[in-house]
Structure formats: structure tokens, C-alpha cells
Amino acid sequence: MAPRKLAAGNWKMNGTLASLAEVEALAEAHPAPSCDVLICPPATLIHALASRIAGRGIKVGGQDCHASHSGAHTGDLAASQLADVGASHVILGHSERRADHGETSGAIAAKARAAHEAGLVAIICLGETEAERDAGQTLDVIAGQLAASLPEGATAANTVIAYEPVWAIGTGRTPSSEQIAEVHALLRADLSKTLADGADISLLYGGSVKPSNAAGIFAIPHVNGALVGGASLKAADFGPIVAALSAA
Ligand code: 13P
Numbered sequence: 001m002a003p004r005k006l007a008a009g010n011w012k013m014n015g016t017l018a019s020l021a022e023v024e025a026l027a028e029a030h031p032a033p034s035c036d037v038l039i040c041p042p043a044t045l046i047h048a049l050a051s052r053i054a055g056r057g058i059k060v061g062g063q064d065c066h067a068s069h070s071g072a073h074t075g076d077l078a079a080s081q082l083a084d085v086g087a088s089h090v091i092l093g094h095s096e097r098r099a100d101h102g103e104t105s106g107a108i109a110a111k112a113r114a115a116h117e118a119g120l121v122a123i124i125c126l127g128e129t130e131a132e133r134d135a136g137q138t139l140d141v142i143a144g145q146l147a148a149s150l151p152e153g154a155t156a157a158n159t160v161i162a163y164e165p166v167w168a169i170g171t172g173r174t175p176s177s178e179q180i181a182e183v184h185a186l187l188r189a190d191l192s193k194t195l196a197d198g199a200d201i202s203l204l205y206g207g208s209v210k211p212s213n214a215a216g217i218f219a220i221p222h223v224n225g226a227l228v229g230g231a232s233l234k235a236a237d238f239g240p241i242v243a244a245l246s247a248a
Contacts (some may be wrong), residue, residue: 050086
């Protein structure tokens with residue numbers, strides 16, 4: 001099996017019920033893309049979105065989950081609760097959660113294990129800061145985060161890895177093609193060494209992906225899709241990114 005192509009939208013803390021019309025417009029404009037399409041809205045919208053686009057080929061995911069399946073954790077959500085309302089995926093270890101909530105790679109591995117037990121695909125995010133890149137530490141940082149964030153039992157069927165340089169998120173800046181290629185080659189080599197089917201794990205790039213740069217990014221070796229923030233909120237922006245991945 002080759003890695004599956006995935007165009008994933010991370011809405012972060014954006015969107016209300018009215019925003020779901022954008023996903024319907026996306027489904028209408030791109031009825032049969034030759035890649036997987038996923039929208040991860042705020043948790044408040046997962047059930048409504050899953051109900052509205054059921055059977056139209058677009059998957060729905062969460063943006064975080066707890067490592068436990070239930071209990072006294074006010075404000076948190078279990079992976080099984082996300083699955084219960086229609087999620088198939090969950091983003092874990094996004095740099096905004098690592099920064100805002102102090103999430104460590106070990107905590108992310110525990111959450112990924114819970115996601116797998118609930119039948120969800122875990123999208124595990126990794127990325128260096130600008131200071132780490134400037135200090136020449138990018139490959140060491142990424143290899144370290146990968147080793148510590150990947151849970152036992154990870155397979156190409158239940159895990160996706162997203163490389164998101166922190167300095168490229170929401171800034172309009174992207175790494176060069178060579179810089180993305182270098183990190184994705186490292187991820188592929190490490191995963192192939194560690195996991196029996198590591199060659200088949202989907203590797204996403206994220207950070208200022210736009211309609212204008214998507215095709216170039218999808219042409220880079222070992223880039224199997226994108227994790228898109230701002231440009232996933234509007235069908236007019238995300239649609240061309242889905243089309244570029246379909247054509248890649
Ligand atoms: P932007 O596409 O807005 O840069 O965000 C990327 C991101 O963080 C996706 O998870």
C-alpha cells in the first residue's frame with residue numbers, strides 16, 4: 001500500500017454553525033477527489049458537521065483528546081467521545097497545544113494510544129521553532145519529537161505524521177522545498193526503520209499552505225498531503241488545495 005493522500009483542515013478556534021455551509025460548498029465543488037479530505041472543526045461543531053456531510057466523502061476530526069477514556073477531567077474530551085459523534089481522526093501535539101498547554105511528547109504518545117483504542121486515526125504534529133532552525137537543530141528536534149510522540153502500536157492505518165515548522169504557522173512564510181524534503185526524508189527513513197509499515201504512513205506538511213503554493217509542496221518527495229489552517233476555513237481556498245493534491 002502507498003501512503004494515502006490527505007488534505008486536512010484544522011479550523012483551530014474558528015467557526016460556528018454558520019461556517020458549516022463552507023464544507024457543504026467544498027463537497028459540492030469537489031464531489032469525488034482522488035485524496036482523503038478531512039475537516040477538524042472546534043469540538044462544538046463535530047456532530048453537526050458529521051451529520052450534515054454524512055455520505056459525501058469528507059471526514060471529520062477533533063483537534064485534541066485526553067489520554068483517559070473517562071473520568072474527572074473537567075473540560076477535556078475522550079477520544080471515544082469524539083468517535084461517538086462522528087470523528088474518524090484527531091490532531092494531537094499541535095505546536096499551539098505544546099505551547100499553550102505545555103504538552104510534552106510523552107503526553108502526546110499517551111493521547112495517541114487512547115485515540116487508537118477508540119478507533120481514531122491520530123495525526124501527530126512535529127515541528128521546530130525558528131530559534132531551533134537557526135541553531136541548526138531542526139533534524140535532531142524532529143527525530144526526538146517523533147521518537148517520543150509515536151505510541152506503541154502505531155501503523156499506517158492508524159497514524160499520520162504532520163511536519164509543521166512553528167515559524168511557518170500563520171506567518172505566510174514557508175520553508176524552501178529542499179528544507180521540507182530534508183525533514184520528510186528523515187521522517188520516512190525513521191518510520192521505515194521503526195515500524196513494519198512505516199513506508200506507508202502518510203506524511204503531511206503544514207504551515208502557510210495556500211492555493212498558490214500547494215502544487216509545489218505536493219511535488220516534494222514524501223509529502224503526501226497537507227495540514228491547513230487559515231486556508232481551510234473557506235471552500236474557495238481549501239477547494240484548490242484539495243484539487244492540487246488530487247492532481248499530484
Ligand atoms: P496555517 O495554514 O494557518 O499556517 O496553519 C497551519 C496549521 O497550524 C495547521 O495545523
